[in-house]
Amino acid sequence: MNATLVLAFWRQRLASPIRLVILSLMVLLPPALVSAIRGLSITSLGDAIPLAMVLAVGMIGQDVSSGVLQLILARPVRRSEYVLSRWLAVALGASAVSLLQIGIFWGLSAARGAAPGFDTVAQFALGRELQIFGVAATMAFLSTLIGGVGDLALYALIMILGGIVGMIGQVRHSSVLTWIGQEMGAFVSPKIEVAQLVAGTPSWFTLATYASNLTLALVLAILILNRKELSYASG
């Protein structure tokens, strides 16, 4: 990991006014709405994927297509170090934003006398953190495949294709197609049921899928970037 790269990435992401506005709305609006409506629980805050996406889109591809990566890699920085630093920067940044959102929700709920218990909040927060670290790895991989913010289009394509394949599998009662659809879904939307973990009844298959997807995505991202030629002469 390279702290200089992590810090520079955060500064770069926060230097965009549009991104700041989107993040602010995402942090403030859902907690305000969910805490205001009776009967809704903390889980109504939803997945953390949109939060991670705001920071993750173009995390590597933008540097490749702009040419900034050449200047970085002309320094004593390993390509693997660059990929892992980008992944960590997205994951830690999105985690902080997610925790801030949960904190605001808890504060607003507490002000209305309906604060959820610590266990509930902790389990929800942990589930989101795991999801963020997983999706950040997926985006790191996709971002090495395509320049600019094309990784977002790839992400959407895999999600849609996964849904379609899974649906066809169910309609045709094909366990193989259903499984493929589920795996594609797990790749773009990694998730671990923290409640099962806490209860001592974890789904080992889900855990293994999560760990292997995260590892595979990062290894592939490093391999692809290592193979990439960084000169416009090769473009």
Add this chain to the structure above:
Amino acid sequence: MGIRVEGLSKSYRRLLAVETVRALNGVTLEIQTGEIFGIIGPNGAGKTTFLGCLLGFLRPDSGAVTIDGHAPDDLEVRRVTGYLPERLVLDRWMSGRAFLSYHHALARLPHAARAREVDVALEQVGLAADAASRPIHRYSRGMLQRLGLAQALIGEPRYVFLDEPASGVDPAGVVLFRRLLNEVKGRGVTVVINSHQLEQVERVCDRVAFVSGGRVEAIETLAAGATLARVLRVRALSGAFDRAGRDALETLARGVGAQLADLAAAQARFAVADDDGAARLVAALVGAGIPVIEAAPEESRLERLFLEPPTATRTPPTP
């Protein structure tokens, strides 16, 4: 130990295309430590590919590049390398000072010296304090180029690779670049310059490789005499050539191995074999009592390389 390039070849295959484009074809040369080495050639000659291979950004099909005996992408090499790309895209959201601090940190240079060394680098390239605090997206092209050069020179690298360093820079900036290059040369830094600005290359480089069709066609040692024929334009005081007469001038030129090309009132053009021939001609003219006030080649030596692709006069591509 310098830079060694042996049998370097590189081809590109475009997406869905059957044939490959050969960008480099068996390039072999050596760049000595402390040398300022230029790469010139027409568009599509393979210069950028060559520089990409020297920097370890491109993987050659065959052959090898070593810098101080290491592969060019070795971290030991990266620690002593500075690079200014042609298509300069900087982190536009940073200020100039923050950008240099960022690269100082990426170069793993001591934090304690950061502020001082960044200030020195900014001063070296003539970026004033207020400009250094400005976001990069407000920089002019010339300021960007200066900042890019400061970035390449930060931490006093031993190898500097400059791709079109004076592109978009005003005359004052060009003079500054030349001064900086002379300074780094004085420190024993090895500089490789890829440029189309032949006059600048001729002024700063010790040797220049002329690249064409993926090959090094010639290496010109600029410190030594020109090896290529050229036309010398000689001006004399008004009426001096008329008084001498065309026949006398032709005889005088032949006597020193030159040839009178044409003659006007105060100007004559002679074809000379090389620098020595030019010097002999001027000496002969002065010796014959012709008041020469100016003698200048019509093209610079590097322009000549472009205009007359070397064949018989080619020098072997070794130092």
